[in-house]
Amino acid sequence: MSLTAKDKEVVKGFWAKIAPKIEDIGEDALSRMLVGYPQTKTYFSHWKDLSPGSAEVRKHGKVVLSGVGEAVKTIDDLTNGLLRLSELHAFQLRVDPANFKILSHCLLVVLAIKFPDDFTPEVHVSMDKFLGAVALALSEKYR
Amino acid sequence: MVAWTDAERKAIQDIWGKLKPAAGQKLFTIARIPCLIVYPWTQRYFSSFGSLSDAAAIKSNKKVAAHGEVVLKGLGLAVKNMDNIKATYAPLSVLHSEKLHVDPDNFRLLGDCFTIVVAAHLGRAFTADIQAAWQKFVAVVIAALAKQYH
Numbered sequence: 425m426s427l428t429a430k431d432k433e434v435v436k437g438f439w440a441k442i443a444p445k446i447e448d449i450g451e452d453a454l455s456r457m458l459v460g461y462p463q464t465k466t467y468f469s470h471w472k473d474l475s476p477g478s479a480e481v482r483k484h485g486k487v488v489l490s491g492v493g494e495a496v497k498t499i500d501d502l503t504n505g506l507l508r509l510s511e512l513h514a515f516q517l518r519v520d521p522a523n524f525k526i527l528s529h530c531l532l533v534v535l536a537i538k539f540p541d542d543f544t545p546e547v548h549v550s551m552d553k554f555l556g557a558v559a560l561a562l563s564e565k566y567r
Numbered sequence: 568m569v570a571w572t573d574a575e576r577k578a579i580q581d582i583w584g585k586l587k588p589a590a591g592q593k594l595f596t597i598a599r600i601p602c603l604i605v606y607p608w609t610q611r612y613f614s615s616f617g618s619l620s621d622a623a624a625i626k627s628n629k630k631v632a633a634h635g636e637v638v639l640k641g642l643g644l645a646v647k648n649m650d651n652i653k654a655t656y657a658p659l660s661v662l663h664s665e666k667l668h669v670d671p672d673n674f675r676l677l678g679d680c681f682t683i684v685v686a687a688h689l690g691r692a693f694t695a696d697i698q699a700a701w702q703k704f705v706a707v708v709i710a711a712l713a714k715q716y717h
Contacts, residue, residue: 460699476695536687549605
């Protein structure tokens, strides 16, 4: 299920629309993940405040979404483009890759809410494939 | 037995109230579109439905709409019997396993798609807490549907 030329075009086009709001989107997606999938909180035990909209959640949401933005820029070669991030997640953060799917779902929910007109089924499928490809590239260095 | 908090019960009933009228069936048809497009292999169960080749075809397909109504009725059963979804769904589970031969993984795909459609429909009212309650409900429904497979 690799990304077609059409998928890449759709993702880049949609990302251009949502890029100005990545801080809000990141915060919302991360909040929903922490609330809806409490097991993900185990990765943030060093934070003071894990509640939706906290300063830490907002800051980290932006970090994560910026990472996704990086992936959009290197959409033609995600494995190499995300090498550094893959090493980070594999060796330092050691996030179980199953969680990438969870965050992807939460991100799609936020996008559906915030961009009801642009988030068509066609955009949905390309974004879903793209986030799946990102997750795969992020898992590259794990073993 | 699944334990529901008062807040969760209220969230599910509220969402259902917003989905139940004719809007609900239309909504489910709309949910079908993303599911059949985002996960095209789910079309395998609807080969007798005629053309499902694109969003426009799916939207205008009468069999999809009728099926949407059937599925929504099923969900309504779960909403009415929140404390006993497993038993309520036993016959439905047997149906999906023995007669329809649906891979239970499809329930999860449709569940995710439907959640995204509900989110788009409710907008900001679909808060993180409400999403969590809704996804818990969907997970219980899916588990009940998959229960009688063997």
